Each structure stands twice: as C-alpha cells, then as structure tokens.
Amino acid sequence: MTRTWVKGLSLSLCTVMVASGLAACSSGGKETAPAPAGNASSKASGASKISEKEREVKVTFPEHPNQPVKNFALVQQEIFNQTNIKLKFENVPNSNYNDKKKTLLATNNLPDIIQIEMSDVNNFGSTGVFVPLLQYMNKGLMPNFKKFWDQYPDMVKLTADGELYGFPAIGRNELKNGFGPVIRTDLLTKHNLPVPKSFDELLTVLAELKKIYPDSTPFSVRKGSGPIHQLFKTMAYPLGSGVGSGNGIYFDKDVNGGQYLYGPATPQFKEVLAFFNKAFTMGVLDKDYAVATQQQWTEKLTSGKSFFFMDNSGFALDYTKQLQKAVPDGKFQIIPTPVNKSGKARAEFYATTLTSDRMFAISSKAKDPETLIKLLDWMYTEKASNLMSYGVEGVHHTLDDKGQPKLKAEYVAKFKEGQPTPFYAMYSELGSGKLSFTPWFANMDPQVQVEKLNGSWSQVHEEYWKTIADDKSYHDPYLDPPLTKEEAARVKEILAPLTTMLEQEYDKFIMGVKKIDEYDAVMKKARDTGGEELEKIYNGALQRLSQKK
Numbered sequence: 001m002t003r004t005w006v007k008g009l010s011l012s013l014c015t016v017m018v019a020s021g022l023a024a025c026s027s028g029g030k031e032t033a034p035a036p037a038g039n040a041s042s043k044a045s046g047a048s049k050i051s052e053k054e055r056e057v058k059v060t061f062p063e064h065p066n067q068p069v070k071n072f073a074l075v076q077q078e079i080f081n082q083t084n085i086k087l088k089f090e091n092v093p094n095s096n097y098n099d100k101k102k103t104l105l106a107t108n109n110l111p112d113i114i115q116i117e118m119s120d121v122n123n124f125g126s127t128g129v130f131v132p133l134l135q136y137m138n139k140g141l142m143p144n145f146k147k148f149w150d151q152y153p154d155m156v157k158l159t160a161d162g163e164l165y166g167f168p169a170i171g172r173n174e175l176k177n178g179f180g181p182v183i184r185t186d187l188l189t190k191h192n193l194p195v196p197k198s199f200d201e202l203l204t205v206l207a208e209l210k211k212i213y214p215d216s217t218p219f220s221v222r223k224g225s226g227p228i229h230q231l232f233k234t235m236a237y238p239l240g241s242g243v244g245s246g247n248g249i250y251f252d253k254d255v256n257g258g259q260y261l262y263g264p265a266t267p268q269f270k271e272v273l274a275f276f277n278k279a280f281t282m283g284v285l286d287k288d289y290a291v292a293t294q295q296q297w298t299e300k301l302t303s304g305k306s307f308f309f310m311d312n313s314g315f316a317l318d319y320t321k322q323l324q325k326a327v328p329d330g331k332f333q334i335i336p337t338p339v340n341k342s343g344k345a346r347a348e349f350y351a352t353t354l355t356s357d358r359m360f361a362i363s364s365k366a367k368d369p370e371t372l373i374k375l376l377d378w379m380y381t382e383k384a385s386n387l388m389s390y391g392v393e394g395v396h397h398t399l400d401d402k403g404q405p406k407l408k409a410e411y412v413a414k415f416k417e418g419q420p421t422p423f424y425a426m427y428s429e430l431g432s433g434k435l436s437f438t439p440w441f442a443n444m445d446p447q448v449q450v451e452k453l454n455g456s457w458s459q460v461h462e463e464y465w466k467t468i469a470d471d472k473s474y475h476d477p478y479l480d481p482p483l484t485k486e487e488a489a490r491v492k493e494i495l496a497p498l499t500t501m502l503e504q505e506y507d508k509f510i511m512g513v514k515k516i517d518e519y520d521a522v523m524k525k526a527r528d529t530g531g532e533e534l535e536k537i538y539n540g541a542l543q544r545l546s547q548k549k
Contacts, residue, residue: 058111062097073431110363118356122488166359174352180313220306222297241268260538265531345473494530
C-alpha cells in the first residue's frame with residue numbers, strides 16, 4: 001500500500017481527570033433511547049444494517065471509578081437500534097485491568113473486542129490473537145477509518161512489523177492541558193509572595209509558606225517515585241530529563257535535534273534527583289511521598305494542609321471547589337511552567353487526538369470478524385461519534401446551525417448534584433465519552449457544556465485555560481516508533497531487571513541516605529546493563545521509520 005507521510009506530525013488525546021474515587025450517580029430514571037422515527041437507520045425503515053440479524057458482541061475495557069459502567073446504557077441501546085448489534089460490556093476495574101488483560105492475551109481467551117495498548121501489540125501481535133486490519137482496509141471495508149489513516153501519518157507508529165492490530169481511540173475538539181504546576185495562588189497574594197519563575201524559586205516560595213504554616217506539607221504527591229509513579233512521570237521532563245510513559249525511555253527534542261534517551265541513565269536525571277532531595281531536606285516535600293495514596297494526597301490538598309502539586313493540572317478546578325468548603329477564599333491555580341537548571345521551560349500536553357495507550361482489537365476467534373470491522377468503522381462516522389459522545393440526537397442533544405452537537409439543558413439539569421462530577425454522572429448514565437467504548441470521542445467539549453449549563457463554570461476555569469493557552473513551554477506528545485517483534489522482546493528483556501535495580505535506588509538519593517554524587521555509579525551501571533542499548537533500539541526504529549517516509 002502507498003502512504004503519504006508528513007514529517008514531524010504528533011497527534012494525541014487527553015482528558016482532565018477528577019481526583020475523586022466516588023461512584024457516579026444516575027438520574028434514576030428508566031429512560032430508553034428510541035429508534036429515531038423516519039431515520040434511514042431505524043428498524044421501521046427496513047434499511048440494511050451492519051448486521052442482518054440481531055447479534056451480541058462482547059467488549060472488554062477498563063471501568064474507571066469516576067464513571068461506572070452500565071450495561072446496555074442509553075447510547076448502547078441506540079447503537080443496537082441503528083446496527084442490530086447489542087454490545088455486552090464485560091468490564092474489569094481500572095486498577096486490575098492490566099493483570100486481567102495479560103491473562104486473557106496469554107491464554108487467547110479474549111472477548112470479541114478488547115481495549116489494548118501498544119505494548120500489547122508488540123508483545124502479542126505476532127501470536128495471532130488479534131485480527132490484522134490492513135487487509136480489510138485495502139479491500140475497502142474500512143472507508144471511514146481510512147480517512148483518519150490517510151489524515152494522520154503518525155498512525156503508522158501504532159503498527160507492528162507493518163501490520164495494524166487495533167482501532168485507535170481518536171479525540172475530537174479536545175482542549176489541551178497536561179502535567180502542570182498548580183499552587184495556592186490565594187496564599188501567594190495574601191503573603192506577598194511572587195509567582196515562581198524557576199524551580200529553585202518554587203522551593204524558596206514553598207519554604208516561606210512552611211515557615212508561615214509550620215504544620216503544613218507544602219509540596220504533596222501521589223503514588224511515590226520510580227519511572228512508573230507520578231513523582232518522576234510528572235516532573236522529570238520539566239526539570240530537564242524524562243521517563244516517557246513510565247519505562248524510562250523518552251524522546252527529548254532538546255538533545256541533538258531530537259533523539260530518544262533512557263532518562264534514568266543520563267546526567268540530567270541526576271539533577272532531577274537533586275531537586276527532590278533538596279525539597280525533601282528542606283521539609284517542603286511530603287515526607288511520606290513514597291507511600292502516599294491518591295486519597296491521602298487529595299485530603300491534604302483540599303483540607304488546606306498542602307499548597308502545591310505538579311500533576312494533572314485539571315485537578316486544580318475540582319480541588320478549588322473542595323478546598324473552598326474548608327477555606328472559603330482558597331484557590332488552586334495553574335502557573336506558567338518554571339524554568340529548569342538549564343534555563344528552559346518545557347512541558348508536554350496530554351494527547352488530544354491520537355495516543356498509543358488506547359486501541360480496540362478484535363479477537364481472531366471472533367465470529368464473522370468482517371461485521372465487527374464494519375461496526376468499528378461505522379463508529380468513526382460523525383453521526384456515530386455524536387451519538388457516542390453526546391447521546392441520542394433530539395433526546396439528549398440537538399445540532400446547532402453549524403451541525404455541532406449541543407447538549408439539552410433539561411437533560412443536563414438532572415446531573416447537577418451528580419458524583420463525582422455532573423459530567424461523569426451524565427457520561428455514566430449515557431454510556432458515552434472517552435472512558436466508555438468510543439473509538440472517536442469528544443470528551444472535553446461535552447464536559448465544558450455541562451459545566452456551563454449547570455453553573456459550575458467560573459472565573460477559575462477561565463484563568464486556568466487562558467494560562468495554559470498562553471504558556472509556550474508546552475508541546476504535543478510524541479508517539480514512539482514501531483518496534484520489530486525482536487526489538488520489542490529485547491526491550492522487555494532489558495527493562496525488567498533494569499527497572500527493578502533502579503527502583504531500589506531512587507528513594508535513597510531523594511531521602512539523603514546516599515549522596516547525589518554517588519548516582520554517577522548507578523547511572524553507569526544503568527547504561528552498561530541496558531540503558532544504552534535501549535537508546536540504540538528506539539533511535540534505530542525512529543531512523544527506520546523516517547527512511548520510509
């Protein structure tokens with residue numbers, strides 16, 4: 001097949017996640033989604049459907065605590081009306097999903113459709129557990145998806161050995177944000193403290209707040225350290241190094257015109273450890289950072305005990321509401337990204353269009369895979385995307401004069417007191433949005449509509465999005481190049497012992513058990529035992545991909 005490549009295009013998707021783990025509520029009604037009268041897809045019309053006979057299709061994806069899954073919810077009822085396919089969700093709690101998924105893949109005991117990520121493609125694509133898709137696209141059976149395939153050349157990075165094994169989730173009309181610095185701006189004003197412009201200034205400001213509030217924990221984090229935890233995942237890149245998606249490999253645009261590095265085996269990572277060590281020694285960083293749970297982190301921030309975090313900056317909006325129950329004038333707000341030791345401010349957006357961590361694969365054991373392919377391809381139409389993101393037209397939303405969905409105020413009003421937020425309560429009731437089974441989804445737009453309709457949109461929101469829009473330090477994320485089966489196996493072989501070795505070392509340097517200069521020996525060991533080889537594998541894969549363009 002022929003492709004037209006566009007160099008340097010990075011595409012992605014994101015979401016602003018709320019921190020609460022409470023179960024979302026429903027409207028409590030028995031509403032069903034009717035087949036649209038007079039619509040060419042309705043049963044009454046007799047028009048052909050994706051499946052000639054009624055069919056049940058089993059789908060597995062992670063169930064997030066913010067959005068409990070309702071089987072055969074309103075959107076899924078309408079999908080059945082329009083396609084003759086009844087989706088049966090067999091969900092697994094988000095916290096257990098990866099373990100369950102690995103078991104299903106290893107035993108080739110998959111549902112008809114399963115949510116996977118690129119590591120699953122690399123590890124299992126060649127084993128025959130997934131239906132290879134390109135042959136069907138070349139036959140013309142995936143016309144709607146092919147428009148995206150042609151539009152986004154980076155999608156080739158989701159292939160393995162030249163084959164595509166999953167339909168990637170694609171975002172539409174998404175606002176951009178990411179890991180960002182959030183601070184109690186009300187305290188800065190109250191105590192005449194400056195907005196920190198560098199990470200060194202940040203520690204100075206937090207130390208001043210510690211003096212004023214000696215019982216406080218100015219800088220709190222969740223989930224500890226290590227490449228797979230938030231402390232490095234959220235801050236290593238702005239501080240001058242990086243850990244990528246969690247395995248330590250990341251693309252650094254500032255090194256030699258852009259190349260892959262194994263972050264923990266670089267001198268820049270030593271500076272990251274030095275920063276956290278300084279924060280810990282000053283009494284600014286939470287002494288329990290290595291074991292803090294998300295619930296503990298949330299409680300410290302919303303009770304007024306903690307004043308700063310660098311994580312999903314969207315938490316600032318929800319945490320301000322919670323904080324003001326205890327501190328009426330309290331306000332969390334994002335600030336521009338501080339500069340690091342090299343004098344650079346850098347940050348990365350969440351993926352807003354295309355990402356490698358959410359694809360939908362069809363089991364090779366599924367009955368009549370062509371029908372499932374047609375179903376998934378249909379989900380990339382605007383009509384299906386509107387349904388799966390905003391609910392049923394005429395019931396839950398209408399189209400404006402530009403053809404864009406607008407949620408109906410009377411429907412949104414049902415969720416004004418919804419938990420953990422009105423929009424997640426609505427998404428759960430509908431069975432819609434990014435956290436459901438929605439290949440082409442709108443997430444932020446309906447969220448903003450809900451907040452504006454129910455009156456929860458505020459000046460804090462306006463300031464938040466403007467600050468991000470004006471901050472030029474952010475860039476779109478990079479999708480990793482596809483690896484061969486042998487490369488993927490070698491990466492896995494290297495990372496297992498290497499990650500274990502390093503995770504035993506990090507906290508010793510942060511807590512001051514070892515002096516920072518002793519990290520030189522750890523760094524050398526990390527490079528010698530696989531870090532350097534990982535860089536060669538990824539940079540080689542990137543070069544190979546560039547030569548094909």
